[in-house]
Amino acid sequence: MHGFEDGRPAQAGQKTAHADHVYASLVGNAAASSPVVASWRRCMVLHHLAPEETRLPERLTDIQFHHARQASGHLIAEATDELDRLFSLVGRSGCCLLLTDRHGVALERRGSAGDDNAFHDLGLWTSTIWTEESVGTNGIGTALADRRAVSIFRDQHFLSANTRLSCTTAPIRDHLGELAAALDISTCREDVGEAVLSILAQTVRDAAMRIELNLFRAAFPGSRFVVVPGAGHGAAALIAVDRNDMVIGATKAARLALSLDDAALRAGLPAADALNEGREDADRDLAAAERAALMRVLSRTSGNVSQAARTLGISRATLHRKMKRFGLR
Numbered sequence: 001m002h003g004f005e006d007g008r009p010a011q012a013g014q015k016t017a018h019a020d021h022v023y024a025s026l027v028g029n030a031a032a033s034s035p036v037v038a039s040w041r042r043c044m045v046l047h048h049l050a051p052e053e054t055r056l057p058e059r060l061t062d063i064q065f066h067h068a069r070q071a072s073g074h075l076i077a078e079a080t081d082e083l084d085r086l087f088s089l090v091g092r093s094g095c096c097l098l099l100t101d102r103h104g105v106a107l108e109r110r111g112s113a114g115d116d117n118a119f120h121d122l123g124l125w126t127s128t129i130w131t132e133e134s135v136g137t138n139g140i141g142t143a144l145a146d147r148r149a150v151s152i153f154r155d156q157h158f159l160s161a162n163t164r165l166s167c168t169t170a171p172i173r174d175h176l177g178e179l180a181a182a183l184d185i186s187t188c189r190e191d192v193g194e195a196v197l198s199i200l201a202q203t204v205r206d207a208a209m210r211i212e213l214n215l216f217r218a219a220f221p222g223s224r225f226v227v228v229p230g231a232g233h234g235a236a237a238l239i240a241v242d243r244n245d246m247v248i249g250a251t252k253a254a255r256l257a258l259s260l261d262d263a264a265l266r267a268g269l270p271a272a273d274a275l276n277e278g279r280e281d282a283d284r285d286l287a288a289a290e291r292a293a294l295m296r297v298l299s300r301t302s303g304n305v306s307q308a309a310r311t312l313g314i315s316r317a318t319l320h321r322k323m324k325r326f327g328l329r
Contacts, residue, residue, distance in 0.1 A: 015160035019052040022158065035146060036156045039137040042145065043158045047133045054161045057128040057135045060105060065127040072101045075172075075181055076108060078214035083110055083183075086207045090185060090200065096124050098184045100140055104131035107181075122165060124186055135159060139167030140184045147171060147179055149208075151201045153194055164188050168201040170208035175219035176262070177252035183208045209236050212251065216240070220249050226271065231257035241271045291326040294319075298328065 025037050026044065043049045060068060069076065079099055087097050087110035096119045097110040109126050111119050119125065123135065130140035136158030143150045151168040167186040174180040185204050192200075213236065217225065220240035231237035237257050240249035247269045250260050258274050271277075294308075301307040309319040322328075 014163070015052055018155055018160040018163050019050070021155070022051040035142075035150070036137065036152070039132060039142045039145065040158050043132055043136045047136075049136050049158065051136070051158055051160055053159065055135065055159065057123040057130055059123075059129065060127045062127075065105070068101060068103075068105045068127075069107055072107055072181070074218065075099075075101065075211075075215065078218055079108065079172075079181075079183075079211045082207050082211050082214070083108055086110075086183075086185075086203070089203065093187070094189045095185050095187045095200070098124060098130070098140065098182075098186070100130060100144075100182045100184070102144065102179050102181060104129050104134065104140055104144055104182070106130060118188060119186075122162070122188070130184075132158075135162070138162065138165075139169035139186065140182050143169040143171050143182050143184075144179065149201065149205050151197050153197055164190075166192055166197055168197055168204050170201075170205040172208050172212050172215070173252045175216045175249055175251075177250070177255050180215070181211075183211065212236065213238065216249065216251050223248065226275070228254050228257050228275065239271065239274060245271050247271050247274050287326075290322070291328070294322060294326060294328060298323075 022040055025034075026041055040051075043051075049055075076099070083097060083099060091097070091110060091112055094112075094115055096115065097108075098106045099108040100106050106124075106126050106128050109124070111124075123130075129135075130138055132138070132141040132145050135141065137152060138157060139150060139152045142152060149168075149170040151166075153166050155163045157163050157165060165186060165188055167184055169182050169184040171179055172181040172183060183204055185200050187200075216238060223240040223242055226239050226241055227235060228237035228239060231253060236251055237253040238251045239247050239254050239258075242248050247260075247265060250258065250265065255261065260269070260274065294312075297308045297311050298305075301311065305319055305323075306316055309316045312319065
């Protein structure tokens, strides 16, 4: 076991104290300023849960789980290497990893064999459903509900039975910028404080971003990918550009940075316009495109004019004239 000595269920007195704290917090306007209390309110008002009750996450049948994995096959394929890499970093410290779909169903899990019994008893296992409706405020369920990365530290959980658990979760979006999955790190170690959890939170956000970019690249094979300069989300802000220099896809971060939506992408948008690189008039635009095409062919032929002319289907004399026109001689 890796630090689960104190991972046993909360004692009766602790459970009562936590339940009282939850009920007291819901009096007044605390939910307006606290995302955790807002989640607690959803658990009580929308999902009719009580903090003192003992319950495990709902679980899919074998057939239902098989269908869920089939539906998310591309997600699992693009996330597998990243899950293995992440587990190599945090697995030995008593952490469990879960990859869920957008419905909170745990599709993939990574955990050390010595910790399996403890995590299984908590319901941190494949085929379980980690939504707020299923098990109250928790990292996965609250991240999916709020559509943002969250960390739920011990007694921030809604159910008293889960107050020994700390978890940090990041959502994963698909190539259209829609919520597709969640990646979670959970631990029951008592020596994991909020400072350590914040480090784990950044780690899981970085891993989720890489999975998101894997999904994006896989959705646009053969495209050129451009990082949006100056975007606050860094490498997560990518656009996919086709051979005609038209934007055909954008990550959620790129959509926010460039004010793009599905309608703008469907209508057709030159990459230069999306990136505010300045618009040329039609003649100058065509000339620039022709010059770029000539430069590419000459580069591929290592400057051999005769070979370049044959590639372009024009005479050597015509190519020389064009090269002179564009200052390529």
